[in-house]
Amino acid sequence: MIRLAALGRFWPLIPILLLAVWGWRVDQLRAVHLLDLTKERGDRRAEVAESKRDAASAEAANADRIATAAERYAAAMADRLPIILHSKDTVTRYAQTDAGRVVCRGPDRVRDIDTLDAALFTPSRSADSGLGAVRADATASPAGR
Template sequence: MTAALALLRRFWWAIPIIGLAAALLVTRETLADRTATLTAERQAWTAEIDRAERQRAEIEKRNADRLVQATATYADRLAAREPIILRSTNTVREYATTDAGRLRCRGADRVRAIDALDAELADPAPPAGSGASPVPADAPAPAG
């Protein structure tokens, strides 16, 4: 026992060093575990952010496609509402031979009637004394 106490007095400083070395090994393992956990979490978050960005890009693309489709549909509906204005006689004749033209084009007698109405409306005002005199003003009521 005395020999053990003599050794302990001579190498007392070895006990704290052994304790510190053991603590360092435990800390090193804990640090490696935490580093691995943080790396895995960082990779998971990076993957999640990438997935969210891809999903956002897909949603934006779908929205742009819907907007283009809606604009085209609106333009088609608007064009369908616009009247077809035909100015050329040949164009009218060609259009009148189609199925849609037969339904929309007027017959020759109706066109002549419209031309006559336009000419009648374009005539100057009738001469004075033809019954087109101004309306007389209201006469005052008799005293009662």
């Protein structure tokens, strides 16, 4: 009977103890969840930083590829474009270099080209041609030289 009397006297403590134990367990679960959440956030930050590094390295590699392609294109265009020399002194100095000896033509070859151009662009005597004759400009050298 004493036990029932003690139980009757302290029965409000039983739910309080149960609530305290339940609250302690909830705190433990929250702490574990908070640790997991903190770990996941750290992992995510590391993934974001790694992806930013990868994107930056990809952009740098792309910029290098574009620069290399532009240099190659410029070199190819420079190889295709003729060297235009405007001054007689420049032509003379260039013709004296090793590269100029290969590219520059001698005066006799230039005259041969002028003669060939004059022969090609002389007025045509063909009557069946529907086109008019090409007029020769007496003041200019053949082929505009």
